[in-house]
Each structure stands twice: as C-alpha cells, then as structure tokens.
Amino acid sequence: MKILLIQPPIQDFYHTSIRTQPIGLAYLAASLQRYDHEVAILDCQTAQKRSIPIPPELSYLQGFYPFADRSPFKLYSGYYHFGMSWNEIRKRVENSKADVFGISSSFTPYHGEALEIARIIKEWDRKKVVVMGGAHVSCDPKGVLKSPFIDYVVLGEGEYRLPLLLKQIEGGRERDVWEIDGTGYRVNGEVRINPLETFVEDLDSLPHPSKELLDLDRYRIKKKRSTMIITSRGCPHGCAYCSAHLVMGASFRTRSPEGILQEMMECKRRYGIEIFDIEDDNFTFDKERAKKLMSLMIETFGEGNVELSAMNGISFASLDEELLKLMKRAGFKTINLSFVSTNPSTRERMRRPKVTTQFDQILGETEKVGLGVIAYLILGMPCQTIEEMVDTLIYLMGKQVLIGPSVYYPTPGTVLFERCEREGILPPYPIQWRSSAFPIETKDFDRLDIVTLFRLARTINFIKGKMDAGELEEGISWKEFFQTLKDKRNLKVQDRAEIEDEANVEPDMENKVKGKDKVKSYGLCGKDGAFTWIDLLLLLFKERAFFSLIKDSEGKIHFLKEEGSKKVLDSFFERAWEGPILKSRPSMV
Numbered sequence: 024m025k026i027l028l029i030q031p032p033i034q035d036f037y038h039t040s041i042r043t044q045p046i047g048l049a050y051l052a053a054s055l056q057r058y059d060h061e062v063a064i065l066d067c068q069t070a071q072k073r074s075i076p077i078p079p080e081l082s083y084l085q086g087f088y089p090f091a092d093r094s095p096f097k098l099y100s101g102y103y104h105f106g107m108s109w110n111e112i113r114k115r116v117e118n119s120k121a122d123v124f125g126i127s128s129s130f131t132p133y134h135g136e137a138l139e140i141a142r143i144i145k146e147w148d149r150k151k152v153v154v155m156g157g158a159h160v161s162c163d164p165k166g167v168l169k170s171p172f173i174d175y176v177v178l179g180e181g182e183y184r185l186p187l188l189l190k191q192i193e194g195g196r197e198r199d200v201w202e203i204d205g206t207g208y209r210v211n212g213e214v215r216i217n218p219l220e221t222f223v224e225d226l227d228s229l230p231h232p233s234k235e236l237l238d239l240d241r242y243r244i245k246k247k248r249s250t251m252i253i254t255s256r257g258c259p260h261g262c263a264y265c266s267a268h269l270v271m272g273a274s275f276r277t278r279s280p281e282g283i284l285q286e287m288m289e290c291k292r293r294y295g296i297e298i299f300d301i302e303d304d305n306f307t308f309d310k311e312r313a314k315k316l317m318s319l320m321i322e323t324f325g326e327g328n329v330e331l332s333a334m335n336g337i338s339f340a341s342l343d344e345e346l347l348k349l350m351k352r353a354g355f356k357t358i359n360l361s362f363v364s365t366n367p368s369t370r371e372r373m374r375r376p377k378v379t380t381q382f383d384q385i386l387g388e389t390e391k392v393g394l395g396v397i398a399y400l401i402l403g404m405p406c407q408t409i410e411e412m413v414d415t416l417i418y419l420m421g422k423q424v425l426i427g428p429s430v431y432y433p434t435p436g437t438v439l440f441e442r443c444e445r446e447g448i449l450p451p452y453p454i455q456w457r458s459s460a461f462p463i464e465t466k467d468f469d470r471l472d473i474v475t476l477f478r479l480a481r482t483i484n485f486i487k488g489k490m491d492a493g494e495l496e497e498g499i500s501w502k503e504f505f506q507t508l509k510d511k512r513n514l515k516v517q518d519r520a521e522i523e524d525e526a527n528v529e530p531d532m533e534n535k536v537k538g539k540d541k542v543k544s545y546g547l548c549g550k551d552g553a554f555t556w557i558d559l560l561l562l563l564f565k566e567r568a569f570f571s572l573i574k575d576s577e578g579k580i581h582f583l584k585e586e587g588s589k590k591v592l593d594s595f596f597e598r599a600w601e602g603p604i605l606k607s608r609p610s611m612v
Contacts, residue, residue, distance in 0.1 A: 026121055031106075046250075055185065086586050138172065200217075250296050252286065255305070306333050310342075351392045421604070426484055448463055461477075471587065485556070568585070
C-alpha cells in the first residue's frame with residue numbers, strides 16, 4: 024500500500040523549531056517499509072509562518088501579550104500559523120496518491136490542526152483511509168474517534184500495531200481489527216477501543232528510523248545538522264503531570280549500546296549529522312547503563328567530535344559526578360534538569376524523586392565538570408501557592424543555572440488532569456490547555472499571577488546573561504543591583520521627572536494603547552535603543568510593574584505599563600531583596 028505519514032502544522036504564539044523533527048513518524052516509516060509498503064513523510068512544520076487572528080477561545084490573552092513590544096523582556100509578538108498553509112497541504116495530499124494517511128496528533132491543544140488535515144483528506148476522497156496516532160490519541164482515543172474524518176486510531180507504540188492494522192485493511196478483514204490491542208475503530212457507528220496491553224520489549228528488533236524521508240537540512244542547530252535519537256523507552260517515575268506512561272509505558276526498556284552506536288555512526292557517515300538530541304523519557308534511569316553508553320560514545324567518536332543534548336530533560340535523581348564527567352567528555356555542553364519546585368510537599372504530591380539538597384549537590388558537580396544547566400520549574404499547578412513559586416524562582420536565581428519556566432498544562436489521562444476536572448478548574452476548551460494560554464486558575468493564584476512569574480523568570484535570565492557577558496558583577500543582591508542600575512544611568516530615580524509624570528501622547532499612540540490604565544512616554548532611548556534595558560529595570564523597581572516599549576511614527580520610544588500582578592511582584596521583592604543573583608553558567612563552560 025502507499026502510505027503518507029503527516030506531522031500537522033501548529034497554531035500558537037510560539038514554536039520551538041529545534042524540537043519538531045518527527046522522529047516517531049520516521050520510526051513508523053521504517054517499520055512499514057519492512058512490510059514492503061511505499062511510505063512518504065509530509066512534515067508540515069516548515070520554517071514558514073504567517074500571522075493569523077487569535078481564536079475567540081484565547082481572546083482573554085490579548086491583554087497579556089503586547090505584540091508591539093520592543094523590550095528585551097517581551098513575551099510573544101503575535102499569533103501564527105507555523106508551517107505549510109492548508110492549501111499547500113491539500114495539494115500535497117492530492118498529489119501523494121496515497122491509499123492510507125497516518126496523522127500524528129501529539130498534543131491535545133493542537134489536535135484541531137490534526138483534525139483539519141483529516142477533514143481535508145476526507146473532503147477530497149472519502150474512500151481514503153485515515154489513521155491517527157500520537158500522545159493525544161493515547162490519552163483520549165474515544166474522543167478522537169468521534170470525528171467522522173477518522174477511521175482508526177492507534178494507541179501507544181505504533182511500529183507493530185500499524186502494520187498489523189494495515190494488513191487487516193488490505194486483506195479486507197476490517198472486522199478482525201478487534202484482535203489488535205491498542206487500536207480503535209467504529210462498528211455501526213459505535214466507537215470501540217481495544218485496550219492497550221503490550222509494549223515493544225525488544226527495542227533492537229525495531230529498524231532504525233527512516234531519516235532519508237526527512238529534509239535533514241531543516242533540522243539544524245548553529246548550521247550543523249542535528250537529529251533525535253531514542254536509546255530507551257518508558258519511565259517508572261509516574262509523575263502526576265506527565266503522560267509519557269500512556270504512550271511508552273511505565274516499564275523501562277533499553278536498546279543495546281551496539282545498536283545505538285551503529286545508528287549514530289550511520290547518521291554521521293550517511294547524512295553528515297553532528298548533533299544528537301537524546302529524546303528518552305528517562306535517559307539516566309539506569310545510571311550504570313548511561314555511563315557505559317557515554318564511555319562507548321567517547322571510544323567511538325572521541326571527545327568533541329559530536330555534540331549531545333537531552334532536551335526532553337534528565338532526572339537529577341540518577342546523576343553523579345562520574346556520569347556527569349562522562350557526559351561532558353562525550354559531547355554534552357548543557358544538561359536540562361527537571362527541578363519543579365523547592366516545596367517538599369509539592370514534589371511529593373507530584374511524585375517527583377529526591378529533594379532540594381541533592382539538587383544542590385548535583386549543581387556543585389556540574390560546575391566542577393564544566394556543564395551548563397537549564398533548570399526547569401513548573402508554574403501554575405493546582406497545588407501551588409504564589410509564595411512557593413516565588414521562592415523557587417529566588418532559589419534558582421541564586422544558582423548558576425538558566426531558569427526554564429514551564430507553565431503547567433493539563434494533559435488528559437494524568438493524575439493532575441483528573442484533579443483539575445474534580446475541582447472544576449479545567450478550562451472548557453482543549454485549545455486553552457496549552458502553556459501559552461496559562462490554563463489554570465485556583466483560589467491561590469490567577470492567570471495574571473502566572474504571567475507575572477513567567478515575566479520575572481525571563482527578566483532574571485536576562486540579568487544572568489548580562490553577568491555572563493561581564494556587564495554586571497556576579498553575586499550582587501537585588502538591593503545592590505538597584506544601586507548599580509542607578510549608577511549606570513548616572514541618574515537618581517527621584518530626579519527623573521520625565522519618567523515619573525504622564526506624558527502627552529500623540530493621538531495615534533492613544534489608539535495603540537487604548538484600554539491601558541497608564542502610559543509613560545519618554546524619548547530617552549532615542550532611535551538606537553541605548554540603555555533601554557536599564558530604564559525598564561529601574562521602572563520595575565520603582566513602580567513594581569513591567570513596561571513594554573512602543574515605537575511611535577517619529578522613532579521615539581514610549582514606556583507602556585503592562586498588566587501585572589502587584590501581589591507577585593511585592594512578594595518577590597520582599598523575599599529577594601537581599602538574595603544574590605548568579606550567572607547562568609560556570610566560567611569554564
């Protein structure tokens with residue numbers, strides 16, 4: 024059969040382009056080719072983007088995102104369609120002459136884009152078979168099959184299930200699909216789901232992903248070709264917010280080191296790939312295995328000949344100095360660690376391993392070996408308080424890490440999702456269940472609180488960057504930093520009447536900022552933007568508010584006060600005033 028596997032475009036405020044390689048579809052393609060199917064991959068998440076209107080369900084976000092903001096602390100600049108247009112996708116679908124279309128639906132908030140592709144296919148030819156898989160399908164298979172544009176769904180791992188399903192379809196034995204676990208279909212209009220019971224135990228039995236079907240020049244980091252590689256599947260941790268177990272299971276299964284190295288050497292020799300992102304659910308769960316694999320990579324490639332990352336995150340619970348040294352020698356420059364929160368009760372409720380003191384120890388060891396760290400905290404979980412989230416920000420501010428602020432998004436099938444449903448705090452539309460929509464509000468915090476915390480994390484990272492560049496002294500407290508800013512500006516805040524008083528604003532500027540409570544207009548930075556960040560931070564100190572920068576028709580910069588949570592900022596400055604700010608990376612990195 025002729026099969027087209029499709030990764031849909033996405034519509035959102037932002038797009039993490041370096042994480043878009045459809046490695047799952049490449050694995051599926053290789054398995055289908057083994058059964059002599061003719062396979063192609065249509066990756067719709069191309070580099071192109073176009074501005075589109077914000078959907079009505081997300082209209083409440085317009086006050087949070089000043090799209091005309093030119094400040095270094097801005098959040099997003101618009102709402103976009105990232106990837107191929109629907110018309111181009113329609114042409115590609117029709118020209119493919121495929122019999123079966125396999126669509127990936129990886130995240131619930133973007134399921135609408137996957138459904139749109141299914142609609143395009145069925146409107147073109149209702150006889151074409153549409154199969155959908157991916158993380159969202161594993162979380163809500165019945166909901167997916169309610170669409171008349173979907174014929175079948177595949178749950179969990181698809182490398183064996185999809186070929187078996189196609190065999191039944193090709194042989195005209197659709198009624199025998201019930202024999203395949205982890206599949207869904209309709210019988211006389213009734214949705215039926217065969218429960219997911221099995222996972223691939225022998226990962227070495229799977230062929231290497233068909234990377235020749237991808238445009239590898241699209242997946243570059245610093246102009247070097249990169250790819251994702253999976254060395255294990257499954258995670259036994261069972262974190263309350265994570266759905267990985269629904270797709271890959273809770274049992275930790277590994278590939279042989281020999282098979283992993285063979286794939287890497289093939290990628291390097293055949294495709295010129297120099298950067299490998301290990302996308303395991305829990306790469307270092309078996310610490311000794313990870314050490315052995317790193318040692319073999321050093322033996323095979325030498326030191327500094329490949330670059331490694333693990334953007335999906337690494338658990339600090341299974342790290343030690345020996346493993347970190349090996350990771351550094353094998354090609355890691357930075358590691359992504361999931362920290363979540365300083366609050367022990369939150370970590371316990373989220374089923375997170377280890378405690379803060381052990382995280383401190385790991386940070387000391389990463390500094391010794393010269394590895395940079397991106398430490399991820401989660402903002403906006405239903406069990407959190409403002410004070411807890413502020414304390415976590417302050418803790419990471421005082422460590423040599425780059426802060427990764429992750430806004431919690433509810434995922435069907437998880438413990439935390441069920442809690443959101445029980446407590447009646449789950450937004451009504453799945454499109455709202457995305458990080459950029461700040462989905463959850465509780466009695467302890469609202470969306471504006473989380474937006475403000477997110478902005479604070481961005482601001483702290485900016486300051487850390489200035490310290491990395493040697494423009495600011497490392498280790499100063501916020502109190503000392505305030506004085507440093509005033510000295511750099513060579514002005515005292517109380518003397519700056521131009522900033523303190525509301526300026527007369529031109530009519531066109533009034534239209535742009537209609538509905539804002541206060542406009543501060545000041546042409547201090549001129550047309551070159553000099554010293555803008557200093558002024559913005561001084562205003563943050565003075566007014567306990569964030570300001571955006573709006574440029575008028577004459578090129579003057581206007582400071583525009585944005586919506587923010589005074590409660591969050593007051594708590595932060597009260598708790599952080601004497602606290603140190605450290606660089607984002609050790610000096611040797």
